[in-house]
Amino acid sequence: xxxxxxxxxxxxxxxxxxxxxxxxxxxxxxxxxxxxxxxxxxxxxxxxxxxxxxxxxxxxxxxxxxxxxxxxxxxxxxxxxxxxxxxxxxxxxxxxxxxxxxxxxxxxxxxxxxxxxxxxxxxxxxxxxxxxxxxxxxxxxxxxxxxxxxxxxxxxxxxxxxxxxxxxxxxxxxxxxxxxxxxxxxxxxxxxxxxxxxxxxxxxxxxxxxxxxxxxxxxxxxxxxxxxxxxxxxxxxxxxxxxxxxxxxxxxxxxxxxxxxxxxxxxxxxxxxxxxxxxxxxxxxxxxxxxxxxxxxxxxxxxxxxxxxxxxxx
Amino acid sequence: xxxxxxxxxxxxxxxxxxxxxxxxxxxxxxxxxxxxxxxxxxxxxxxxxxxxxxxxxxxxxxxxxxxxxxxxxxxxxxxxxxxxxxxxxxxxxxxxxxxxxxxxxxxxxxxxxxxxxxxxxxxxxxxxxxxxxxxxxxxxxxxxxxxxxxxxxxxxxxxxxxxxxxxxxxxxxxxxxxxxxxxxxxxxxxxxxxxxxxxxxxxxxxxxxxxxxxxxxxxxxxxxxxxxxxxxxxxxxxxxxxxxxxxxxxxxxxxxxxxxxxxxxxxxxxxxxxxxxxxxxxxxxxxxxxxxxxxxxxxxxxxxxxxxxxxxxxxxxxxxxxxxxxxxxxxxxxxxxxxxxxxxxxxxxxxxxxxxxxxxxxxxxxxxxxxxxxxxxxxxxxxxxxxxxxxxxxxxxxxxxxxxxxxxxxxxxxxxxxxxxxxxxxxxxxxxxxxxxxxxxxxxxxxxxxxxxxxxxxxxxxxxxxxxxxxxxxxxxxxxxxxxxxxxxxxxxxxxxxxxxxxxxxxxxxxxxxxxxxxxxxxxxxxxxxxxxxxxxxxxxxxxxxxxxxxxxxxxxxxxxxxxxxxxxxxxxxxxxxxxxxxxxxxxxxxxxxxxxxxxxxxxxxxxxxxxxxxxxxxxxxxxxxxxxxxxxxxxxxxxxxxxxxxxxxxxxxxxxxxxxxx
Numbered sequence: 001x002x003x004x005x006x007x008x009x010x011x012x013x014x015x016x017x018x019x020x021x022x023x024x025x026x027x028x029x030x031x032x033x034x035x036x037x038x039x040x041x042x043x044x045x046x047x048x049x050x051x052x053x054x055x056x057x058x059x060x061x062x063x064x065x066x067x068x069x070x071x072x073x074x075x076x077x078x079x080x081x082x083x084x085x086x087x088x089x090x091x092x093x094x095x096x097x098x099x100x101x102x103x104x105x106x107x108x109x110x111x112x113x114x115x116x117x118x119x120x121x122x123x124x125x126x127x128x129x130x131x132x133x134x135x136x137x138x139x140x141x142x143x144x145x146x147x148x149x150x151x152x153x154x155x156x157x158x159x160x161x162x163x164x165x166x167x168x169x170x171x172x173x174x175x176x177x178x179x180x181x182x183x184x185x186x187x188x189x190x191x192x193x194x195x196x197x198x199x200x201x202x203x204x205x206x207x208x209x210x211x212x213x214x215x216x217x218x219x220x221x222x223x224x225x226x227x228x229x230x231x232x233x234x235x236x237x238x239x240x241x242x243x244x245x246x247x248x249x250x251x252x253x254x255x256x257x258x259x260x261x262x263x264x265x266x267x268x269x270x271x272x273x274x275x276x277x278x279x280x281x282x283x284x285x286x287x288x289x290x291x292x293x294x295x296x297x298x299x300x301x302x303x304x305x306x307x308x309x310x311x312x313x314x
Numbered sequence: 315x316x317x318x319x320x321x322x323x324x325x326x327x328x329x330x331x332x333x334x335x336x337x338x339x340x341x342x343x344x345x346x347x348x349x350x351x352x353x354x355x356x357x358x359x360x361x362x363x364x365x366x367x368x369x370x371x372x373x374x375x376x377x378x379x380x381x382x383x384x385x386x387x388x389x390x391x392x393x394x395x396x397x398x399x400x401x402x403x404x405x406x407x408x409x410x411x412x413x414x415x416x417x418x419x420x421x422x423x424x425x426x427x428x429x430x431x432x433x434x435x436x437x438x439x440x441x442x443x444x445x446x447x448x449x450x451x452x453x454x455x456x457x458x459x460x461x462x463x464x465x466x467x468x469x470x471x472x473x474x475x476x477x478x479x480x481x482x483x484x485x486x487x488x489x490x491x492x493x494x495x496x497x498x499x500x501x502x503x504x505x506x507x508x509x510x511x512x513x514x515x516x517x518x519x520x521x522x523x524x525x526x527x528x529x530x531x532x533x534x535x536x537x538x539x540x541x542x543x544x545x546x547x548x549x550x551x552x553x554x555x556x557x558x559x560x561x562x563x564x565x566x567x568x569x570x571x572x573x574x575x576x577x578x579x580x581x582x583x584x585x586x587x588x589x590x591x592x593x594x595x596x597x598x599x600x601x602x603x604x605x606x607x608x609x610x611x612x613x614x615x616x617x618x619x620x621x622x623x624x625x626x627x628x629x630x631x632x633x634x635x636x637x638x639x640x641x642x643x644x645x646x647x648x649x650x651x652x653x654x655x656x657x658x659x660x661x662x663x664x665x666x667x668x669x670x671x672x673x674x675x676x677x678x679x680x681x682x683x684x685x686x687x688x689x690x691x692x693x694x695x696x697x698x699x700x701x702x703x704x705x706x707x708x709x710x711x712x713x714x715x716x717x718x719x720x721x722x723x724x725x726x727x728x729x730x731x732x733x734x735x736x737x738x739x740x741x742x743x744x745x746x747x748x749x750x751x752x753x754x755x756x757x758x759x760x761x762x763x764x765x766x767x768x769x770x771x772x773x774x775x776x777x778x779x780x781x782x783x784x785x786x787x788x789x790x791x792x793x794x795x796x797x798x799x800x801x802x803x804x805x806x807x808x809x810x811x812x813x814x815x816x817x818x819x820x821x822x823x824x825x826x827x828x829x830x831x832x833x834x835x836x837x838x839x840x841x842x843x844x845x846x847x848x849x850x851x852x853x854x855x856x857x858x859x860x861x862x863x864x865x866x867x868x869x870x871x872x873x874x875x876x877x878x879x880x881x882x883x884x885x886x887x888x889x890x891x892x893x894x895x896x897x898x899x900x901x902x903x904x905x906x907x908x909x910x911x912x913x914x915x916x917x918x919x920x921x922x923x924x925x926x927x928x929x930x931x932x933x934x935x936x937x938x939x940x941x942x943x944x945x946x947x948x949x950x951x952x953x954x955x956x957x958x959x960x961x962x963x964x965x966x967x968x969x970x971x972x973x974x975x976x977x
Contacts, residue, residue, distance in 0.1 A: 032959075039959035046954050050926050050945035056953035059744050063755055066942040086973075093974045153505020154680045155625050162681075176976050226971055229964050234742050243960040250967050257974070277948035 001270060006217055012104040019103060019111055023096065024254035028167045028247070029135045030092075034085060045071045053061030097184035098122035100261040106188060106269060109255070112159055114188060124194040125201070127211045132202075136172040139252045140165055170187055178205050178215045181261070185268045208271055218260040225253040315370030320803075331973070336789045337593045339615055343436070344594040345555030345816035348373050348435030356563040357602055362415060362501045364490040364516055371483045373433050374474075376525045376538040379475030382453070383484075384540040385468050386553075391545035392418035392493035392500070395463030397456070401771065402547035406497035409664030418493025418500055422518055428483035434557050441482035443474030446911035448484070451898065460545045466545040467521070473897065475643070475816060490516045493593050494663045498675075502662045503624070504605065512675065514599035515551070522554050522709075522818070529709065529820050543711040546771035547943050548779040550703075550710035551715070553596040555816055561589040564602045567880030571657045572600035572619045573673045593669035594652070594816060596707055601659050613638050616651060620658040629689060632939055633658050633676055637692035639732045647724065647804060648701050649811035656700075667692050685740035691748070693726040703814040713821055715766045715844070719787020720824075724807075726752050726788050742805045749792050749936055755785035757939045762886070766790075766844045767821060776934030789936040790843040793850075797839075798832045798935030799892050806831040825827045838888075843937070848887025850937040852909065852929045854946040856880045857895075859923040879916045882911060885939065894931040896947075897922035904931075925949050 013020060040130045045067045047051045055063060068074055094117045102114020136181060147160035183201025186192045229246040236242045323411040338344055374380050384783040391398035394417060404410050425448040431440040446773075454465045476482045492511065493500040499514040523541030527533035529541075541552060561578075562570055566586045570576075574592025581587075592598060606621040609630035618641075620633040637658055641651060657673040660666075666677025675695035676691040688771045698721040708716035729748030764778030766787055772780050810819070810827045821844060829836050842848035862874035879895055888909040896902045899922035906931075907914065914915025918924060926947040930938060938944065 027967050027970045028963070030970055034966045035959050035962035039955045039960050042958050043952060045942070047412055047950065047952070048946060048948075049942060050928060050949075052951040052954040053940065055958045056951075061744055061746050062750050062753060063760065063941055064744070069754035069758070070940065072943055089970060089973050096974070142510035153625075154506060158680045173975065207944045226968060229968060233961070233964070238957050238961050240960070243964065246964045250964070250971075251972055257971075300909075 001267065002217065003266035005210070005214055005263045005270065008266030009104075009218075009259040009261070012262030013259040016103055016258070017098060017113075017255075019129055019258045020251065022111065024251045026092070026096075026289065027254060029297070030085075030089070034078070034081050037081065038074065041074045041077060044203070045074070056177045059160070094123040094126040094184070095119040095215065096123055097126070097181065097261070098188050100258060101185045101188040101265045104258070104262040104265045106266075115131070117313060118184075118187050121197070122184050124186060125183045125197050126180060128177060128194060128198045129183070129201075132179070133173065134177050136176060140169045143168060174215065174219065174245050175205065178211060181264050182211065185261075185265050189265070189268055189272060204271075208267070210267060210298070214263055214267055218256065218263065222253065222256045222260065225249055225256055286300035316385050318395050330452065335575070335577065337591055338654065338656055338933060339650065340652060342638040344652060346375070347435050347552040347556050347594065349520055349556030350432070351517070351556065351560070351598065352432070352562045353558070353560045353598075354563075355513075356913045357511065357513070357568075359511070361563060362492045362509070362511075363548070364492065364513060365456075366486075366488050366490065368486040368488065368516070368623045369428065369432065369483060370434055370486060370520060371438075371481055373435055373481040374476040374478055375477050376523060379471055379477050380523060380538070380622070381475035382540075383470045383472065383476075383482075383953075384521040385470070385521045385544040386515075386521060386542060386545070386551075387420045387422070387466055387468055388519070388545050388551075388715070389418055389420040389490050389493070389499070390465040391497075391515075393463075393465060395461075395749035396466060396545070397459055397461045397464040398466070398497075398547055400461065401776070402497070404496065406547065407667075409496045410682065411494035411496045413494070416494045416516070419465075419489045420488060422452060422468070423487040423489060424485075424909070425452060425518075426485045426489075427472075428485045431481050431483045434559075435481060439477075441473060441474075441476055441480050443476070443482075446473045447522070448472070449977040456544060457542065457544070460556060461544075464544050467542050468518075469540075472586050475896055478878070481659040485704075486518050489963045495662065497664055498668045499599075499665070502665070503829060504603075504662060505625070506605075508604060510605075510662050510665075510793045511814055512599070512659070512661050513601065514521070514597075514668070514670060515545075518596075518597075519553060524554055525718040526761065529818055530822075541709065541711075546711070548772040548773070548776060550714065551597065552711055552818075553707075555594055555596050555707065558595065558598040559591045560587065560591075560598055560600070561587050562600055562602070563587045563809060565604070567604045568602045569601050569604065569606040569621060570610065571606070571619065571659055573598045573657075573671050574653075575655050580626060590945055592671060592967065594651075595668050595704070599670035599673055601661065601665075601673075601675075606660075609634055611638070611784050613641050615654055616655045616656050621658070622660045623662070626660050626678055629678050629682060631691055632689055633660070636676075636690040639690070640728060643731065644701055644724070644727045646865055647727075649705075649809045649815065651700060653700075656697070657725075664735075669696045671704050674699070676826055685736070687729070687738055687740070690733070691725070691729060691738055694728050694871055695721060698725050698728075701811065706811065707816070707818050708820065709818060714770045714783040714823065715787040716819065716824065718783040718974075719766065720754060720791065722784045722788035723823055726792065749788070750791070752785045752788035753936045753938075754779055754788045755921060756937075759785075759940050761786070761845055765847055788841075790839070792936040793889060793934065794839060796834075796932070796936075798834075802832050808939055836870050837927045842887045848885075849885040849939055849942075850887045850889050850909075850935065851885035851939045852891065852925045853882045853940075853943040854879065854893075854929060854933075855861050855882045857927050857948055858922050859948075862919050873921055874919050875921065877918040877920065879918075879924060879927040881914050881916070881927070881929060883908070883912050883914075885942075887937070889935060889937060891930045891935055892932070894926075894928045895924050896926040896928070912967070923948075 031188055051063055098118035099111040099115040144160055144165040147159055147164060151160060178242040179201040182204040183197045186197040186200040232242055232245055299303045315434045344882050350371040353366050355366040357364050380583030427445045429445050431438050448470050452468050456464050457470045495502045499512055501509050501511050504510050520774050521540050522536050524531045524541050525538040528533040531538060563585050564570060565583055567583055570588045572590040576588055577591045578589040583901050591859050605624050605626055608629050609620040609622060611618045611634045618629055618634055618637050622630045653672045655672050659675045661675040666675045668675045676693045682689055702721040703717035710717055735747055737747045738751050739746035759781050764773055764782045766782045770779055806828050809831050825840050859875050860876045862876045891906045893907050895901055912962055928945040930944055
């Protein structure tokens with residue numbers, strides 16, 4: 001099931017490469033929007049000083065500190081940006097989730113159609129998931145405190161705060177991310193309301209081990225592609241060529257997101273289909289018995305009618 | 315001398331602690347040895363108490379009789395209400411203590427004039443007075459602040475004054491309760507709950523009697539005077555050179571490290587007594603801990619011994635490497651390290667980052683990355699104190715910069731010489747050097763406030779002590795080097811060392827030596843930056859070009875241009891520097907500027923246009939508080955901003971991907 005879902009994700013990406021382009025461009029635009037004011041402050045700080053070229057060739061901590069002291073907006077600007085950036089990113093990620101799920105389901109529609117139909121519910125679901133994220137943070141903090149108390153001393157503190165707590169935090173957030181993905185997919189595939197989707201998302205990874213394996217399978221390339229731009233910069237330095245290379249890698253990272261969602265959507269649909277099949281198979285004998293015992297319905301019901309099991313008259 | 319060194323090298327091939335018996339590279343005394351201490355000390359780990367019996371010998375160096383002796387009881391700084399506690403609030407360099415057994419202190423049980431005077435100081439003229447019990451004559455004095463609760467200095471009246479050149483011996487029994495470590499000395503439990511001891515400032519220590527002509531005591535003054543300051547939050551120590559022989563009895567499983575050379579070890583029923591000897595030093599400290607792991611290395615005549623806590627064993631060799639880096643350069647740049655031992659101690663908490671003769675506490679953290687050279691920085695700095703404090707024994711209470719500041723200057727040079735541009739922090743893309751670190755510490759913490767020469771506890775703002783004792787002196791000396799050149803600085807360091815080692819130099823002595831070697835008056839430097847609060851900030855305000863005026867029609871000067879560069883001394887201080895002007899034909903001109911005028915215009919008539927002016931183009935002016943305005947160009951370039959825009963864009967793209975996982 002994992003392999004077929006993984007393949008389905010790749011097929012989805014191949015079929016809808018425009019989604020990766022959209023995601024990449026949107027992220028690039030947002031990032032550029034944030035970077036531009038900082039670059040503008042740097043430009044005004046160094047323009048005409050003659051240090052521009054030197055700093056472009058390598059940072060000098062003394063000059064950097066002088067710039068920060070003389071141009072405090074260099075720090076205040078990004079902080080102010082975070083005020084609107086975080087809510088915007090939050091909403092964007094939520095709608096991207098439902099948009100991708102809608103676009104990548106078997107007989108899916110358009111991305112924007114998905115955003116329009118399920119965007120609000122996607123945002124609500126993501127908001128609800130802030131609860132478990134908050135609880136996880138508190139739990140990890142508490143665990144770290146307990147570990148530090150139990151293993152006081154610098155070795156214990158190091159392993160508790162620099163290894164165990166971050167690993168635990170990343171693991172918990174990954175689980176919540178996985179749950180959040182399936183909750184959004186549940187909104188799209190089954191049309192669930194937010195609370196029902198949230199509960200379904202919470203339960204899905206525990207009920208279906210394939211979802212965790214699939215998550216790990218995609219997590220590995222995603223993290224590699226996420227780190228690669230930094231590695232490239234450290235290795236080759238910063239230049240326009242490196243920037244373009246980084247953009248290629250980050251496009252790959254966006255494509256991974258699309259394929260990842262495609263895989264999760266395929267898995268969810270497979271599970272839902274099997275559930276429906278199993279339900280039909282379970283209902284079939286009952287229905288047959290029902291048909292034999294009861295007189296035929298006097299009139300046909302509408303196409304949306306859900307088969308029901310009626311208690312037999314004794 | 316050669317044979318003596320040969321013998322030392324041969325001895326080094328065998329376990330040095332057992333066989334080597336020479337404490338220094340010289341046969342005779344290296345200092346005038348005014349004091350000697352023989353101490354039998356016993357550490358009781360349960361009560362964290364050191365009980366000691368001390369034979370102190372002191373020679374009156376003054377040309378007049380001395381009727382009173384004064385002593386430091388430094389450990390009483392760790393009693394409630396002491397001046398140290400009042401000034402520090404119980405917090406020292408971020409370390410504080412709480413819980414039980416926090417306090418410490420020293421009690422002199424008895425003090426008697428000994429009947430016989432040992433010959434530790436060479437041939438002596440014995441004290442002519444009677445033997446007497448002085449215990450009842452002990453009184454606490456507070457020469458600095460009159461705080462009656464401060465018991466860090468005592469005075470004792472003698473029944474008969476010690477005559478000029480006479481030597482008196484005292485037998486002193488004392489008990490020192492070690493405090494929980496906040497500042498350098500005391501005890502702490504390690505991560506396993508086992509006690510660690512750093513025993514410093516732990517015995518009654520006679521003060522320095524300054525004779526006429528010594529330091530700031532006028533030569534024609536009829537008497538000398540005791541220089542015994544109380545223990546302050548922001549001060550260190552001051553003592554006379556002498557000899558020490560100290561026996562320490564500790565549980566038999568403890569590893570002991572101490573000032574000097576181990577000369578004996580004897581076991582007895584669950585305890586052992588180790589004896590260390592140190593000559594021509596002015597303090598004695600030791601450590602005892604049962605978990606130390608020992609790393610050793612021989613460097614020329616010096617047996618280096620690193621006592622490392624088990625959790626830091628992976629960094630044992632790093633400690634030794636750093637010590638060798640320091641030994642080599644101090645030897646080349648300043649002078650010989652005359653002792654045969656050097657002990658590096660990896661202590662706990664506030665015991666770290668401290669110097670004692672031939673023993674330093676370093677300090678590191680578990681899993682310290684190689685590129686973060688905090689360990690190397692501290693080790694090199696503390697080793698440097700073997701020179702600036704150990705050999706050049708200035709008064710740390712009154713002139714902290716002579717030890718901390720001069721040492722910081724050399725330490726930053728050594729770091730940058732040994733480890734390159736990222737000597738302190740070798741972060742990819744943002745290296746931090748030793749000299750940059752000091753410059754930033756100075757320029758970012760109110761550079762206009764506090765003078766270097768202020769006595770350590772007399773700063774209006776306590777935080778100014780660190781800046782004016784470490785970072786500012788390092789920055790001004792690094793800047794001075796740019797004016798006089800390294801060769802001159804090198805000669806100054808060697809001359810200062812040769813002239814003042816095993817003595818107590820002052821700022822005046824340092825300036826005199828520097829002026830003599832440099833062959834120029836340096837009042838402008840010392841008045842502004844040591845005794846004053848001058849701040850350096852130069853600015854290029856404009857680079858302008860215009861056509862040169864023709865003297866007659868058809869004059870070829872019409873092709874000439876007049877370039878005017880205007881520079882501004884924004885700061886209150888001046889410093890000789892260079893102004894480099896670059897022209898659009900690729901040529902440059904370097905102009906020497908004394909930096910005194912508030913405004914200065916440099917005019918050039920050339921066929922090329924001036925495109926850039928740069929004050930201090932070599933970055934040698936480490937005092938400069940704002941380098942950003944030191945340079946101005948007419949060329950517009952956006953390379954840096956564009957490059958940073960690209961970098962920030964990618965970083966933000968990564969952040970967005972990361973957040974998409976969180977949301």
